[in-house]
Amino acid sequence: MEFLGFTLDVATLTNSALSIAAKVMLALLIFIVGRWLAKKAVAVAHRLMLRSRLDDTVANFLGRLIYGLLLVVVVLAALSKVGVQTTSVVAILGGAAVAIGLSLKDQLSNFAAGIMIITFRPFVRGDYVQISSHTGTVTEITLVNTHLTTINNHDVIIPNSDITTSAVVNYTALPNRRVDITIGIGYDANIKTAKDIMLNLATSNPKAFTDPAPVIRVTNLGDNSVDLTLNVWTTNDDWWSMQCDLLEQFKYALDDNKIDIPFPQRNVHVKGLDQMINQMDQAQKLLTKKD
16 A cells, blocks of 8 residues: 555554554553552551551651552553653653752751651640740641640741750640749748748649648748749649739738738949039039028
8 A cells, every 4th residue: 555655554554553552551551450559558558557546647648648659650650561761751750859859858857847746746736835935825737837826816837847956845745733933022021921821822722732732932032032932733724823813812911911022122322422412512502602
């Protein structure tokens, strides 16, 4: 058979077309079956991760990552059946991965830190924590950052990489917490009376624990006051309210018993002030004599 001056072998063309069609069909079959197997494998892996008590966020992320890797393998296997050189494709994908990794190194660092936080759980949602200079309640933990809500209702967003390199204080990790209140009284006040007043108020507070019992000690002889520090235990939920209640009760009780809570005082000595006052007095006397 001739076409445009060229001799064509119909049998050869037919065989080539059938061969290409068979390869394409086989590639499609590999892709469809491989994709289905990848989804099944990810579903099984996800269930296993949840059974091992891995956080749902991490399980979903790892599931998507595994599915993506398996899908790449399936696509490469399918392309190899239609004659595509997969070695060059792998090289291109590797170069692209390196470029993306370099451009997103900070985000990848946050990803790794997020997985560590969710896996090791230094805190969970609802915990009251201090991270660096930020204090608040943990409202959301993602693979990139963590959200804190402060007592002023401010939403603080902290990158996870900063959290893993900072000291974290978790105030709600343990069920109980100690209230420490320091009150300064005047040096002429009766220390025993002041201690008894504060200790009785702490002991009678319904939120205070009796075991361990409240303790009050003299902790400092300051410039203007004798400092008394009360240590009393309570639950995390009652910590703030009990501290505020005791502070108010201490103020009223100490005032009723004429025990002064002095404010800071400082004596300032100005060099040459006496001489300057004498000169002013002499000048005033001279003016008086002239009059």
